[in-house]
Amino acid sequence: MSEVIVITSGKGGVGKTTTSANIGTGLAILGKRTVMIDTDIGLRNLDVVMGLENRIVYNLVDVVEGNCRMKQALIRDKRYPNLYLLPSAQTRDKSAVNPEQMIKLIDDLQEEFDYILLDCPAGIEQGFRNAVAGAGRALVVITPEVSAIRDADRIIGLLENGEMQSIHLIINRVRADMVRRGDMMSVDDVMDILAVPLLGAVPEDEAIVISTNQGEPLAGTDTPAGQAYLDICRRLLGEDVPLSLPNVSYGLLGRLAGFLRRA
């Protein structure tokens, strides 16, 4: 059986797709058979971030509607043979799929993979409900901004009401220099407000822009964000990786939250 993880946020533009691509890549680096599913029907992006946009023949909706077999729609990553992508449809909309069909789709992948990652669309409507339906675990991505955290608070409420078994936070685009001079909420501030355990923080890193331009996720590379993503993947596997990156000041609460993470 595989672990099914949805990557969600509420607000758009906080880095859900980048996070999905990098966690997928990181898990593959760590030897896990991983499939990433882009559930943003109509606004497909994960294929582009992965650099696989030219290999798409069939998509998620084709599989659901029985136009092809699952194996025909899965795209193997160009660098890691144990990493696959199930792309979204670009010319359909959210109503093309329902939560029951998503659960069935995920069931069909359970045997082949250790990890199934669902890249969730922004918002709290049907696309969100589709993405969370089959997941046992949720990663909520935020940036240290009022609007992103407000939306995350709402998403966390919805996940809790839907009895999501495990919910963790990833704080993206942290700028330690701004936190130090008091112009950005710290990891501590965010943890205090949201009261959800932290899986990791990712520093703002221009290497992300470059990697997205190239279509090659940077998890595992010798960059601040690349290391942060790999650490996040190790924690997902249950390894005890301390929350201490040179570019992110965690403070006491952040470290405590990390300590309590899997308690």
Add this chain to the structure above:
Amino acid sequence: MDRRPAAPQKRRSGEIARRRLKFLLTADETGFPPETLEMLRDDICRTVSKYMEVDSAQIEMRVRNGLMPALYTVIPIKSPLVRGTM
């Protein structure tokens, strides 16, 4: 006349964000409009101010859902309490 708006205040905007966010989440959770919460905060502040000097700008309010929802407030005191008077 220079009509350009002033540049955003540079000092400690992270703290401003933190306080705005807490207020906003309390408003979202309780369903009270922010004005009602402001009135509540001002009333609490006025009452406590009769007994000690409080830092009204730093007051925090939050609703926590336990067995029964509860309103938590943090009211920082400006002047230290004098020992021996309690």
